[in-house]
Each structure stands twice: as C-alpha cells, then as structure tokens.
Amino acid sequence: MVDNISLNAFDFQFNVDKPKVKAIVLRRKAPLARAATNSGPRNPSTSSSNKVPSTPPVSSANSSLSALFSSKKDDVSHGDLMFNVSSSKPPAKSPLGDDFMLNVTTKPVVIQKAKPKITRAERLGKKQRPGKPLAKLSDEQLTRALKNHRKPQNPNQMPRAGDLFRAQMEEERRKKRQEEGGEDQESNGDEEEAEYGSDLPAKTRATAGKRPEKTSVRQAPQSGEESGEDSAESDKDSAESDEESSPEAEEPQKTVKKPTKTPSKAEETSGNRFRTKKIGLFDQSDVEALKQLGQRAVKPVKETIFSGSKISTLGLHPHAVKNLEDLLSIRELTSVQQKTIPEVLQGKDVLVRSQTGSGKTLAYALPLVELLQKQQPRIQRKDGVLALVIVPTRELVMQTYELIQKLVKPYTWIVPGSLLGGESRKSEKARLRKGINILIGTPGRLVDHLLHTASFKLTKLQFLILDEADRLLELGYERDVKQLVEAIDKQRAESEDKELPQLQRMLLSATLTSQVQQLAGLTLKNPLYIDNSDEAASVALKTKDGYQKETIETLLEVDDGLGEYQEDVTGVLSIPENLQLSYVVVPPKLRLVALSSLLAKEVDASPKQFKAIVFMSTTEMVNFHHDMLNEALTRRVLDEEDEQEEGDSEGDGDTPLLQGLRFFKLHGSMTQTERQGVFRGFRDCPSCVLLATDVVGRGIDVPDVKLVVQYTPPQTTADFVHRVGRTARAGRKGRAVLFLAPSEAQFVRHLEKKRIRIQQGDMYAYLQTLLPKDDEARTVQEAASNLQHKFQTLLEDDRELHDKSCKAFVSWMKFYSTFPKELKPIFNVRIAHMGHFAKSFALKEAPSKFAAQHAAPKAAPPTNRLTYTERDPEKIQAQKRAKRRFTTTVTGEVRQLQQRDGGAPEGDRRKPGPPGSRGGFMGGGVGRVSFMKSLGKSRALNMSEFDSGLPAEGPAKRRKQA
Numbered sequence: 022m023v024d025n026i027s028l029n030a031f032d033f034q035f036n037v038d039k040p041k042v043k044a045i046v047l048r049r050k051a052p053l054a055r056a057a058t059n060s061g062p063r064n065p066s067t068s069s070s071n072k073v074p075s076t077p078p079v080s081s082a083n084s085s086l087s088a089l090f091s092s093k094k095d096d097v098s099h100g101d102l103m104f105n106v107s108s109s110k111p112p113a114k115s116p117l118g119d120d121f122m123l124n125v126t127t128k129p130v131v132i133q134k135a136k137p138k139i140t141r142a143e144r145l146g147k148k149q150r151p152g153k154p155l156a157k158l159s160d161e162q163l164t165r166a167l168k169n170h171r172k173p174q175n176p177n178q179m180p181r182a183g184d185l186f187r188a189q190m191e192e193e194r195r196k197k198r199q200e201e202g203g204e205d206q207e208s209n210g211d212e213e214e215a216e217y218g219s220d221l222p223a224k225t226r227a228t229a230g231k232r233p234e235k236t237s238v239r240q241a242p243q244s245g246e247e248s249g250e251d252s253a254e255s256d257k258d259s260a261e262s263d264e265e266s267s268p269e270a271e272e273p274q275k276t277v278k279k280p281t282k283t284p285s286k287a288e289e290t291s292g293n294r295f296r297t298k299k300i301g302l303f304d305q306s307d308v309e310a311l312k313q314l315g316q317r318a319v320k321p322v323k324e325t326i327f328s329g330s331k332i333s334t335l336g337l338h339p340h341a342v343k344n345l346e347d348l349l350s351i352r353e354l355t356s357v358q359q360k361t362i363p364e365v366l367q368g369k370d371v372l373v374r375s376q377t378g379s380g381k382t383l384a385y386a387l388p389l390v391e392l393l394q395k396q397q398p399r400i401q402r403k404d405g406v407l408a409l410v411i412v413p414t415r416e417l418v419m420q421t422y423e424l425i426q427k428l429v430k431p432y433t434w435i436v437p438g439s440l441l442g443g444e445s446r447k448s449e450k451a452r453l454r455k456g457i458n459i460l461i462g463t464p465g466r467l468v469d470h471l472l473h474t475a476s477f478k479l480t481k482l483q484f485l486i487l488d489e490a491d492r493l494l495e496l497g498y499e500r501d502v503k504q505l506v507e508a509i510d511k512q513r514a515e516s517e518d519k520e521l522p523q524l525q526r527m528l529l530s531a532t533l534t535s536q537v538q539q540l541a542g543l544t545l546k547n548p549l550y551i552d553n554s555d556e557a558a559s560v561a562l563k564t565k566d567g568y569q570k571e572t573i574e575t576l577l578e579v580d581d582g583l584g585e586y587q588e589d590v591t592g593v594l595s596i597p598e599n600l601q602l603s604y605v606v607v608p609p610k611l612r613l614v615a616l617s618s619l620l621a622k623e624v625d626a627s628p629k630q631f632k633a634i635v636f637m638s639t640t641e642m643v644n645f646h647h648d649m650l651n652e653a654l655t656r657r658v659l660d661e662e663d664e665q666e667e668g669d670s671e672g673d674g675d676t677p678l679l680q681g682l683r684f685f686k687l688h689g690s691m692t693q694t695e696r697q698g699v700f701r702g703f704r705d706c707p708s709c710v711l712l713a714t715d716v717v718g719r720g721i722d723v724p725d726v727k728l729v730v731q732y733t734p735p736q737t738t739a740d741f742v743h744r745v746g747r748t749a750r751a752g753r754k755g756r757a758v759l760f761l762a763p764s765e766a767q768f769v770r771h772l773e774k775k776r777i778r779i780q781q782g783d784m785y786a787y788l789q790t791l792l793p794k795d796d797e798a799r800t801v802q803e804a805a806s807n808l809q810h811k812f813q814t815l816l817e818d819d820r821e822l823h824d825k826s827c828k829a830f831v832s833w834m835k836f837y838s839t840f841p842k843e844l845k846p847i848f849n850v851r852i853a854h855m856g857h858f859a860k861s862f863a864l865k866e867a868p869s870k871f872a873a874q875h876a877a878p879k880a881a882p883p884t885n886r887l888t889y890t891e892r893d894p895e896k897i898q899a900q901k902r903a904k905r906r907f908t909t910t911v912t913g914e915v916r917q918l919q920q921r922d923g924g925a926p927e928g929d930r931r932k933p934g935p936p937g938s939r940g941g942f943m944g945g946g947v948g949r950v951s952f953m954k955s956l957g958k959s960r961a962l963n964m965s966e967f968d969s970g971l972p973a974e975g976p977a978k979r980r981k982q983a
C-alpha cells in the first residue's frame with residue numbers, strides 16, 4: 022500500500038516491502054484543450070506524443086512514478102486529486118469530476134518460491150502419505166565409501182579346476198600364436214571370441230549391441246568405475262545420471278550421429294559389448310558371472326504318468342466311471358492311481374509318493390467315495406464326519422472340496438463339506454452340527470473346531486487323509502496334526518461303541534522327507550509305501566505288496582552321496598518329464614529388469630494365452646512387486662503434457678511393456694475373501710501372472726499354467742520340486758525358470774546332486790525383448806537401464822511405494838538370513854551385495870539408510886485356541902499357572918516362533934534403531950553381521966498360514982453345549 026502521501030508536496034512514498042506497484046494509470050477526462058494548458062501529469066507514453074490516448078495507457082511503475090513526480094509538483098493543486106491505491110477497488114473518482122483520476126494498481130509481494138514438484142501420485146490424484154525426503158549421501162561420504170569398500174570374496178566363485186585348466190590352455194595357445202609369427206589382429210580377435218564365446222550362451226554371443234538406424238537417442242550416462250561401489254554410488258552412475266549432461270556423457274551421442282561403425286565380432290563378445298557399463302547396470306564382473314556353469318551328468322528319476330489302463334478296470338460303481346468321464350473327461354488311470362486305488366479299496370493304510378500333477382488326489386478320493394457309497398445301511402448326514410482330509414492351505418481345501426463335490430454327485434446322501442474361512446465360526450458350527458460326512462480343512466481350523474465346537478466329533482471317523490504329508494509335519498502344522506490325531510485316538514478309545522470300523526490312513530506327497538518316518542509312526546499302522554518312480558533300485562526294494570515300513574526307513578537312509586547336504590534328505594525326487602527346467606544367472610542389480618523382460622518375452626510369444634506363477638519369498642515382496650509391476654509395466658505413463666491433452670491424446674504416452682497383462686497377488690496375509698477371489702480369478706483368466714508366496718507352492722492345480730518363475734530361491738529341494746510342479750501337470754508341457762545371483766550359482770550343483778537336471782538360460786535373450794519396445798535406446802543395455810530408471814523414478818515419486826519397497830527389501834534380507842545350514846554357504850548373507858540387491862527393489866539408497874526403520878519384528882499371529890490337552894481339567898490348572906508368566910495366551914509353539922521371530926516375547930521386543938542409524942557394511946559404522954542381527958530373524962512364510970483364520974475365542978470362554 023502507499024504508505025505515506027503528503028498531498029501538499031505530492032511526494033509519494035511506496036513501501037517496497039509491502040505491495041509492489043504494478044501500474045499507475047493516469048486518466049484525464051477533461052477536454053483536450055484543458056489538458057493541454059494544464060499539462061497535467063502524463064504518462065510517459067502520452068507526453069512523448071503530446072496526445073491523450075483514447076485508451077489510458079498502462080506504464081510500468083517506475084516510469085509512471087518519475088512522470089508523476091515531475092508533473093504533479095508543478096501543475097496540480099493538492100485538492101484536485103484523489104488516489105486509489107487499492108489493487109482491488111475500482112478507480113476512485115476525483116471530486117473535481119472531470120479532472121484527474123489516478124489509479125495506482127498494486128499487487129501483493131509474492132516471495133518467489135520454487136515451483137513445488139508435483140509427484141506422479143498427486144498428478145494421478147492418489148493420496149500420498151507425507152514422509153521424510155530421501156537422504157542423500159554427501160560427496161565426502163561417497164568418496165569414503167568408494168575408497169574403503171572391498172568386495173567380499175565369494176568362495177563359490179573361486180576358480181575351479183576346469184577354469185584354471187581352460188585359462189592355462191588359452192595361455193598356451195596365445196604363446197603358440199606369437200611364436201608362429203603373429204596373425205593379424207582381426208583373426209586373433211576372432212579366435213579369442215571363439216574361446217570366450219564358448220563360455221557364453223549361444224544367444225549371448227549373437228547379441229549385437231547397437232541399433233544404428235536410430236537418431237534420437239537418450240544420452241547414455243557416465244558412470245565411472247563400478248567395481249566395488251556401494252549402492253548409493255552405483256545409483257549415482259546409473260539411470261538417474263541420464264538426465265545430467267557432462268562432457269563425457271555426450272560422447273555416446275556423438276557416436277550415434279556419425280555413421281555407426283558396425284562392431285566387430287570380437288568387440289561384441291570379448292567384453293567390448295559391455296562398454297555400456299557406463300549405463301550403470303552392467304559391469305565386467307557380470308561377464309565372468311554369466312559364463313556357462315556347464316551341466317553335470319545327471320540321470321533324472323523317471324516316472325511314467327499314464328498307466329494305459331481304463332478306469333473301468335478298477336471295478337468301481339458304473340456311476341462313478343461315467344461321472345468321471347462326464348465331469349472330468351477322465352477315462353484312463355494314471356500310474357499312481359492304478360497302483361494306489363486297488364490297495365485303498367482293500368482297506369490298507371498307504372503312504373504314496375508320486376511326482377507333482379500325477380493325480381494323487383483322485384488316487385485317494387475315488388476309493389474313498391467308492392467305499393462310503395457302498396456302505397449298508399446307507400450312511401446318513403447325522404453320522405457326522407466319516408472321512409477327514411487335512412491339507413496345508415485354504416486354496417487346497419477349496420480345490421479338493423470342489424473335486425470331491427463332483428465325485429459324490431451320483432450319491433446324494435453323502436455330504437461333503439469344507440472349513441476354509443470366509444464365514445463366521447457360528448455358521449461353520451451350524452454346518453458341522455447339521456452333519457458333514459467328508460470334511461476337508463486346514464490343521465489350524467480343524468483344531469479350532471475340535472476345541473470350540475462340541476458337535477465336531479471324530480469318533481466314527483473311518484478315513485484320515487493327509488495330503489502334502491511332509492509339509493503337514495513341518496514347523497507350524499505338526500503340532501495341530503498331532504492334536505487332531507490325538508483327539509481321534511482319544512475319542513475312539515473312549516467311545517462306548519465297541520464295534521467301530523477300523524480307521525484307514527493315507528499320506529501322500531510328491532516329496533518324502535525323513536520326517537515322514539515320524540509321521541508314519543504317528544499315524545499309520547503297517548503302511549504300504551507306494552513309490553511311483555520307475556527306478557530299478559526302488560523296484561528291487563518293493564515286495565509284491567509294495568514297500569513295508571522297514572523298507573521306507575531303509576529307503577530314506579540310503580546314502581545318495583550328498584555329503585555335507587545329507588541333512589536335507591528328500592528321498593526320491595522326480596520332476597515331470599515334460600517340464601523343462603532352467604536357471605538364469607542374473608546380477609542382483611538386474612533382477613527386476615530381467616524379470617520384466619522375461620515376462621515381456623513370454624507374453625510376446627503367446628499374448629492371448631499366457632499364465633504364469635512367480636514365486637517370491639515374503640508377503641512384503643509380493644505386495645511391492647505386484648504394485649510396482651502393475652504400475653510400471655501395465656499402465657500407460659502420462660507425462661505432464663500428455664495429461665494436459667489427456668482427452669485427445671490417446672496413445673501418446675509410453676506404451677507399457679506388458680500392456681493388458683493382469684497381475685494377481687496371493688499370500689497368507691490377505692483376507693479369506695480376497696484369497697478366494699484371487700484364486701478363482703487366476704484360474705479363470707486366460708492371460709495373467711500370479712505373484713505369490715509358497716502359499717500356492719503345493720497342490721494347487723491350474724492346468725494351463727505355462728511358466729513358473731522362482732524369483733527368489735526355495736529354501737529346500739522339496740519346495741523347489743513342488744513349486745515347479747505347478748506347471749506341466751498330468752502330462753502337459755511346462756517350463757520353470759529359477760533366478761540365481763552369480764554368488765548363488767552353486768545351487769545348481771546342489772540340485773544336480775539330488776538328480777535334478779537343469780539347463781542354463783540366457784539373461785540376454787530376455788533383455789533383448791526390451792530393445793524394440795524402447796524408442797530411446799540403441800542397445801540392449803540402454804533399454805535395460807531405461808527400464809530400471811523408470812522403476813526408480815516411480816519409486817521416488819510415490820512415497821507409499823517407496824515404503825513398500827523398503828519393507829520388501831528388509832523382509833527379503835531376513836528371509837535370506839534364514840536358509841538352512843546346508844544351503845547357507847550358497848545363499849550367504851555375508852557375501853551377497855546388499856546394495857546391488859536393493860537396486861532390484863528399485864531402491865537407490867544404501868540399505869543401512871532405511872533398513873533399521875523397517876526392521877521391527879512382526880507382531881505374533883493371534884492365537885485363538887487352547888491345545889487339545891489343555892481341555893484336560895488336570896492340565897488346565899498347570900497351564901493356568903504357566904500362563905501367568907506370559908502376557909498373552911499363546912501356546913508353547915507360537916511362543917517359540919515368536920522368539921525366533923523377534924528374539925524376545927511381545928513386551929520385550931528389540932527396538933528398531935533410530936531412523937537415520939547407519940548400518941556398517943554400506944554406510945560405515947557397525948559391521949554387516951551386527952546389522953543383520955539388528956534385523957532379527959523371521960520365517961519366510963507368513964505365520965497366518967498356520968492360523969485357523971478365525972477370530973480369537975478366549976480360553977476362559979467355556980464352550981456351549983451345542
């Protein structure tokens with residue numbers, strides 16, 4: 022505002038701290054003649070021409086002021102003018118009416134602020150949580166890190182005898198060439214390439230890095246030396262430096278403008294093709310890592326799938342045979358069915374091992390239904406549970422229930438039922454009360470009803486089936502299974518009915534572990550072991566009645582020469598013949614890009630029908646990758662200009678790499694309704710990818726799955742076999758790819774020792790898919806970098822996604838530190854370059870920057886039941902005393918898990934370090950070991966898998982008599 026106006030002197034003082042004068046307009050409404058005599062204050066533009074413009078001019082504040090000072094003082098009496106200095110008010114009228122009217126327009130002083138950066142999330146109208154800006158390393162820190170960092174030596178990468186021999190041969194050949202007088206450089210190069218190329222996959226050798234026809238090129242960034250960098254450093258030199266231009270960075274552009282020299286073969290293969298390591302994702306050590314590991318002679322265990330016998334040969338009821346034909350289109354028996362069904366029909370306990378997808382479910386379900394439908398008098402609903410099928414996951418409950426529903430279709434008096442969640446305990450109780458004859462459930466839920474539902478009686482049980490038996494004996498399930506078995510035995514022993522039918526038990530799995538002995542001892546009486554492999558050795562051990570219990574023990578104790586791996590005795594492992602197994606060695610930094618390009622390659626090959634499962638180790642990983650891949654690969658990215666013209670700019674933005682592909686996610690922390698929806702959605706969609714934990718690792722049967730990707734390695738060989746077995750089922754074809762970091766490549770040898778034959782795949786073959794889809798890249802490496810850059814930018818812009826990524830990374834680190842002893846030398850957290858792995862989560866910061874913040878141990882899963890023995894009045898007293906020592910009502914097992922999880926009971930959890938606390942191996946300070954310790958330990962699988970899924974029903978609550 023005008024601060025001080027002295028009208029006598031016509032002095033104006035504008036306080037420049039407050040408003041700024043935007044314009045001073047002097048209007049004169051008096052006739053021309055008068056204006057001329059008065060020669061009143063004039064705008065400079067008017068004074069120069071001596072004319073009053075018809076439209077009052079607007080001049081700049083400064084020039085108007087000077088005009089005003091000079092003119093007003095001389096000519097105008099102080100009563101003549103009235104000033105309007107408001108920026109908003111309309112011009113005031115002079116009391117003289119026709120004389121002068123001075124209108125000073127002002128505008129408020131705006132402190133010039135930098136335009137706030139609009140994040141992508143904001144642009145897209147998403148909510149974004151406020152958060153701390155990402156910390157960046159100072160130059161000094163970077164230099165120090167670079168200087169101090171020593172890459173730990175990986176014992177797995179120590180040169181092997183073969184490598185040394187090859188190197189020696191090369192050296193000798195080179196000397197010989199020199200002695201012979203030297204050939205020209207070109208031929209030398211070619212020869213070297215042949216040598217070197219023999220170590221690389223064929224497709225890798227064929228990779229031509231350049232795309233000469235391109236003229237518009239993204240500048241390749243300058244990276245500096247990569248080896249020994251830490252993650253922050255590696256980030257600096259990678260994608261984000263695309264945007265910074267430096268003299269060096271311009272160099273690649275120059276080379277493009279020139280007619281591009283076609284690289285010689287030698288250049289392509291002998292390391293020069295990796296010159297683009299400047300991009301930041303590729304370095305020389307990768308070349309070494311990607312060398313062919315070679316394949317050892319492995320004779321896989323063979324297994325015949327189909328027997329060639331008709332279903333009708335089994336002597337089943339004709340309705341059953343017709344029903345199978347009509348509903349399942351099944352006419353021929355698989356070998357395992359042919360071997361198992363007659364034995365079960367004779368009432369024997371069986372223990373069945375047969376490869377994945379070989380039809381084990383029908384092998385027990387068909388005779389079970391047959392025996393039940395035959396019973397006279399007919400069984401009734403009120404007879405209660407006559408057959409109990411225990412499976413490890415809720416998806417498997419759903420699947421098995423659907424199959425059994427089909428099988429009992431001709432026999433309307435047999436009632437199947439499942440306990441799988443998604444409904445209240447009350448309605449489940451009501452269904453149990455009404456009567457279920459064949460009941461399918463997970464151990465947790467069944468035990469819950471055993472303890473809380475009086476009408477759930479197992480006295481009349483005739484069949485007990487444990488599908489995925491080895492899994493059911495693992496930590497988390499074993500205790501519940503034992504409780505169920507205990508309860509069955511107890512109820513039967515206490516029953517007044519002394520003519521109870523014998524209880525027949527069946528255990529099935531594609532993998533048998535040494536633990537199965539205990540399980541067999543626990544639940545089976547003189548079991549018949551049916552092994553479906555064609556192994557001569559196994560055949561020799563079989564009697565005409567199959568294997569007996571002693572034989573099983575002998576089989577399991579067979580020394581297969583695994584030496585140090587003896588602990589992981591998995592017995593016979595067989596992989597379906599039509600399943601093509603491969604592994605691909607991917608440097609940690611490239612994992613996410615490699616996964617994306619693999620999926621892109623597969624979708625390109627069959628865009629309409631592509632179904633895949635990608636296994637990851639933790640729920641957090643699944644959550645993060647689901648969001649990231651969806652966002653980055655399936656949605657069109659709009660930049661600001663696109664958005665402005667969004668309405669009519671169809672197709673202007675980047676075309677997503679996997680446009681139209683649907684990603685599903687499935688893990689144990691989702692609600693039952695979500696899980697059911699996803700499982701059905703995945704089964705029904707023609708083209709989609711399921712990102713999942715091991716919750717779908719076993720038993721799940723989705724026949725048209727073409728590809729299984731193990732993005733994180735399995736922790737046991739059995740898990741490997743089950744995961745890959747989600748494809749190539751019942752004689753169909755399928756493929757499975759295992760991702761391994763260079764330091765993990767020895768896992769292949771471990772698999773070979775288990776007689777699993779696996780071929781090496783070529784990462785470059787995947788990455789090549791990116792090039793034609795990236796208009797800005799000239800080389801595969803640039804295309805890969807651009808994609809990585811896209812991931813990182815998305816993460817930078819979206820705080821929520823960034824948090825998810827940090828959590829996912831931390832959960833992965835925990836998972837990585839919990840490999841069993843025999844695999845620890847291969848999956849060694851001390852060797853793994855955490856900074857590089859962080860990059861595969863699109864993170865640019867060093868792990869020490871964020872890990873502690875996200876490392877708080879998870880709360881223990883809610884427990885909602887007492888143990889079966891806790892119902893015993895004598896034990897209740899003892900338990901009560903024991904419970905006083907604990908704040909929660911957790912059972913011993915869960916307590917134990919808790920301690921594994923967080924190292925201390927609930928109230929005494931180790932606090933996470935301060936947000937900015939520095940981990941040692943990346944950021945100085947504490948060492949890698951203590952950093953890892955600070956993360957605590959956790960199981961890779963989510964504990965909710967073992968939970969019944971029901972809300973807690975307090976131990977004090979007495980069950981009602983139903």
Ligand SMILES: Nc1ncnc2c1ncn2[C@@H]1O[C@H](COP(=O)(O)OP(=O)(O)OP(=O)(O)O)[C@@H](O)[C@H]1O
Pocket residue numbers: 349351352353354355358375376377378379380381382383530531719720721722724746750751
């Ligand atoms: N006799 C048969 N002829 C043709 N297909 C069959 C036959 N028996 C079962 N199948 C089909 O084979 C597929 C796999 O069956 P199932 O799920 O029982 O295998 P599994 O051995 O239990 O596998 P996993 O070990 O993975 O649980 C199913 O789609 C099933 O319908």
